[in-house]
Amino acid sequence: MYTPAGYDANPAARYPVLYLLHGGGEDETGWARQGKTDLILDNLIADKKAKPMLVVMLDGNMGGPGGLAGFGEATLKRFEDELKQTVLPVVESNYRVAAGATNRALAGLSMGGLQTLYAGLKNTDLFAALGVFSSGFFANNPQLSDPQYAFMKANAGTINTNLKQLWLSMGGPEDIAYANNKAMRAKMDELAIKYVYSEYPGGHTWPVWRHDLYLFAQGLF
Structure with missing residues (x-):
């Protein structure tokens, strides 16, 4: 959990929240250690480039058989339920959180990006802002992807109205998720889903994701 400078000194203040998700094979320590979340947010807030916010770094591993368990529909649904039924209530009952969707953002890298999309x-x-770093619905897995695109088609107006920002980013053509994201963007264009796209060279790596957080956080709240 990241709290901005002044959180303890200003007990009347309430803050927006970014829920931030790691990738496959990692856990909630990824963004804290390798992601340097505290340093990125401290500097952005000090420079008045980002608003003071809380950042909740979750453990998105939902268990289940197989190394790619986190990428299946059933596991993604379990993540969604856990997020809504447990995580949000626990955070909002224990921290001074500003209320409402406009004060919540969800973002993640790789597997966490898929969880964010789903x-x-x-x-x-x-959630009024979503950040998807180095991820996308699989171009070669229509069993997972097709129902998501059907949902987008049926709810495009609501999605575009409610989301202040749908931010998609990739680590250049060398990113292992590049093809998936490119195919997803084409489908979103077809469905008239609004998004912003960013590309930063470096592949599927932490320097790219730290840069993603640096840019994404500046447009929040």
Whole structure:
């Protein structure tokens, strides 16, 4: 959990929250240690480039068989349920959180980006900004992707109205998720889903994701 400078000194203040998700094979320590979240946010806030916010770094590992368990529909649904039914209530009952969707953002890298897409697009009444770093619905897995695109088609107006920002980013053509994201963007264009796209060279690596957080955080709240 990241709290900005002044959180303890200003007990009347309430803050917006970014829920930030790691990738496959990692856990909640990824963004804290390798992601340097505290340093990025401290500097942005000190330079008045980002608003003071809380950052909740979750453990997105939902268990289940197989190394890619986190990428299946059933596991993604379990993540969505855990996020809505447990994580949000616990955070909002224990920290001084500003209320409402406009004060919540959800973002993640790789597997966490897929979780963001799945849970975020289905719950734009809860999150007004989504950040998807080095991820995208699989171009070669229509069993997972097709229902998500059907949902987007049926709810495009609501998604575009509710989301202040749908931010997609990739680590250049060398990013292992590049093809998936490119195919997803083409589908979103077809469905008239609004998004912003950013590309930064470096592949599927932490320097790229730290840069993503640096840019994404500046447009929040």
